Amino acid sequence: MVGYPITTPQNTITLLNLTAEFLLRMFNRLAKGIARTRNTLLEGLKSVLSHRTTIDAATLDMLESSLLIADCGIEATKKIVAAVKSRDAAAQDDLLKTVVCEMTDFLKPCESPLTIATLNGASQPFVMLIVGVNGAGKTTTIAKIGRRFKEAGLNVMFAAGDTFRAAAVDQLKEWGERLDIPVITQAPGADPASVIFDACSAASARAVDVLIADTAGRLHTQTNLMAELEKV
Incomplete structure (x- = not known):
């Protein structure tokens, strides 16, 4: 049996024990999900170096385009x-190795256990604000995280900050009922910042350990919606 650790100021607790078989299935699903991006990136890199023996300005431009097409981010x-x-890689293997090393460095911070910065019964909850594009699965992910926190012995609360999408509040309330986790809501169309402010106040009053707040889907190019996040 293996588990995911959550570190608290007092001790380290096991979040959820999982069998090796379950972890293997989860890894296979993840690998399948990113296969298209991986193939796009690798094919792009091979295309960049197929007829080149040196890394010049044109090659770097093509490499940049390949990475952006593969959704690596600016x-x-x-x-x-x-x-x-800077490494002046001249061969395909060198370039691939360099790219892999750089991407691995980006992911290293994610290897650290999630640290809950509050003790059980503290007046201030540990707040998680879940953001992302439309249809990414934010609300469902909130339910999964909340379930694991609760099984770890933490007091959890949800905040229905997605007041825009139809039935978003009802969806989170349904998850809250199934998991026996309280959900702070307001009427559809309410100010998300107001909802989450009320949730923070309620979480503090009820000695909640972790408050997980839902938000409406948005793109980083939507200036008004990004400004809404700043208010939250």
């Missing part, structure tokens, strides 16, 4: 291209 792409340029 900041990550800039760092990877800069790393390739």
Whole structure:
């Protein structure tokens, strides 16, 4: 049996014990989900170097395009291209190795256990704000995280900050009822910042350990919706 640890100021507790078989299935699903991005990236890199023996400005431009097409993001792409340029990689294997090393470095911070910065019964909850694009599965993920926290012995509360999507509040309330986790809501169309403010107040009053707040889906290019997050 293996488990995911959650570190608290007092001790480390096991969040959820999982069998090796379950973890293997979960890993296979993850690998399948990112296969398209992986293939796009690898094919792009091979295309960049197929007829080139040196890393020149044109090659770096093509590498940058390949990384962006594979959804690596602007900041990550800039760092990877800069790393390739500084190492002066001249062969395909060198370039692939450099890209892999840089991406691995980006993911290393995710290896750290999630640290809950409050003790059981503390007046201030540990707040998690879940954000992302439409249809990414934020509300369902909130339910999964909440269930694991609760099984770890923590007091959990949900905040229905997605007041825009139809039935979003009802969906989170349904998960709350199934998991026996309280959900703070307001009327549809209410100010998300107001909902989450009320939830923080309620969580403090009820000595909640973890407050997980839902938000409406949005893109980083939607200025008004990003400003809404700043208010939250």
